[in-house]
Amino acid sequence: MAxxxxxxxxxxxxxxxxxxxCGMMLADHGAEVIRVERIGGRIQATDPLLRSRRSIAVDMKSPEGVALIRDLAKDADGLIEGFRPGVTERLGLGPDILLGDNPKLVYGRMTGWGQTGPYAQAAGHDINYIALSGALHGIGRKGEKPVPPVNYLGDFGGGGMMLAFGMVSALLAVKNGADGQVIDCAMTDGSALLTAMTWGFRAAGMWKDEAGTNLLDGAAHFYDSYECADGRxxxxGSIEPQFYAQLREALGLTDDPDFDAQMDAGRWPALKEKVASIIASKPRDHWCEKMGHTDICFAPVLSMAEAPEHPHNAARGTFIEVAGTTQPAPAPRYGGTPTDAPTPPPQAGRHSDDLLGRCGYDEEKIADLRKAGVIA
Structure with a gap:
């Protein structure tokens, strides 16, 4: 991969x-990512998270399988794992062992609660991690229950992407002469970090600790989504005064004095009703034509089916097809070191022979491991 x-x-x-x-991001940007699958593991050929990998299938509970993975890690720059704390130690693949074999190894650990703390050994999912970090509390309408933002905030923004950043940072440190190290990446920590700006607003007295009452959470009439006549x-997001003025003009509200006090939060509910009524009178295409390509800070709310076809996304190649499957393209883009197009997920174990050969295993030993069920 380039x-x-x-x-x-x-x-x-x-x-x-x-x-x-995290593995997808590293592979997207040129790393060789070798995915160690379980024997009998199945790969979904349409899964973007598994694109651009090499694959080896190993019985990780056998001594021979553990030895094999140790051999792979001796020649690696990094390793990522997403088990509960202590699992890789019990397998014989913990950081003490692998960094003993390879002192320059960057050992990335992805968990929900982190490697330490009272919840460390408990099961959980994205919704639980962002609840504990305080992130979920602020997502929703006033007086209603919190709304889970799919699993974008914990699993991916505060989890996988944070680990990718940590891996690259530690790899850069190794390049500059440091030893390898362990990265404890917790989705509770990562999702908390994503709320840094609202903590700043709160400290400045600009944020209420109640969902649906603030500038950026849908309370304001100039920062929200609205339903059009066709149900779309x-x-x-017309925050700045000059953008707000353009919004008023587009909605025919320039001469309405009720809209003069833009930041008077007490008036927001009544003003929102007026804006909603106007927008609901026309279909979405009308507002796209009237507000699109302006400084109103406007966009249509596109479905997953619509987003790849939008002219802006199409022009930038924001979405691509990999083996007939539509998915997001790698991001960001590089001017000097452009990346290759992603490749489809490989069949589990497809590259076993090649990868073991690179570790010095001869054909006879590889055949014996396969016969014994250590690899597949």
Whole structure:
């Protein structure tokens, strides 16, 4: 793979959700990511999280399988795992062992609660992690229950992407002469970090600790989504005065004095009713034509089916097809080290022979491991 991470080799112990997302990001940007699958593991050929990998299928509970993974890690720059704390130690693949074999190894650990703390050994999912971090509390309408933002905030923004950043940071430290190290990446920590700006607003007295009552959470009439006459939606974010003035003009509200006090939060509910009524009188295409390509800060709310076809996304190649499957393209883009197009997820174990050969295993030994069920 081409890209800024070309020449970096990462071992990924197969898991779900945020750890594979981290592996996808590293692979997208040029790293060779070797995914260690369980014997009998199945790969969904349409899963973007597993694209651009090399694959080896190993019985990780057998001594021979553990030895094999240790051999792979001796020549690797990094390893990522997403098990509960202590699992890889019990397998014989913990950081003490692998960093003993390879002192320059960056050992990335992805969990929900972190490696330490009272919840460390408890099961959980995205919704639980962002609840504990305080992030979920602020998402929703006033007087209603919190709304889970799918699993974007914990698993991927505060989890997999945070681990990818940590891996690259630690790899850079190694390049500059440091030893390898362990990265404790917790979705509670990561999702808390994503709320940094609202903590700043709160400290400045500009944020209420109640969902649906603030500038950026849908309370304001100039920062929300609205339903159109055809049942589709638009999103408006006209915060700055000059953008707000353009919004008023587009909605025919320039001469309405009720809209003069833009930041008077006490008036927001009544003003929102007026805006909603006007927008509901026309279909979405009308508002796209009237507000699109202006400084109103406007966009149509597109479905997953619509987003890849929008002219802006199409022009930038924001979405791509990999083996007939539509999915988001790698991001960001690089001017000097452009990345290759992603490749489809490989069949589990497809590259076993090649990868073991690179570790010095001869054909006879590989055949014996396969016969014994250590690899597949």
């Amino acid at each position: 890209g800024p991470l070309a020449g970096i080799r990462i071992i990924e112990l197969a898991g779900i959700g945020p750890a594979p997302f 939606f638009i999103a408006i």
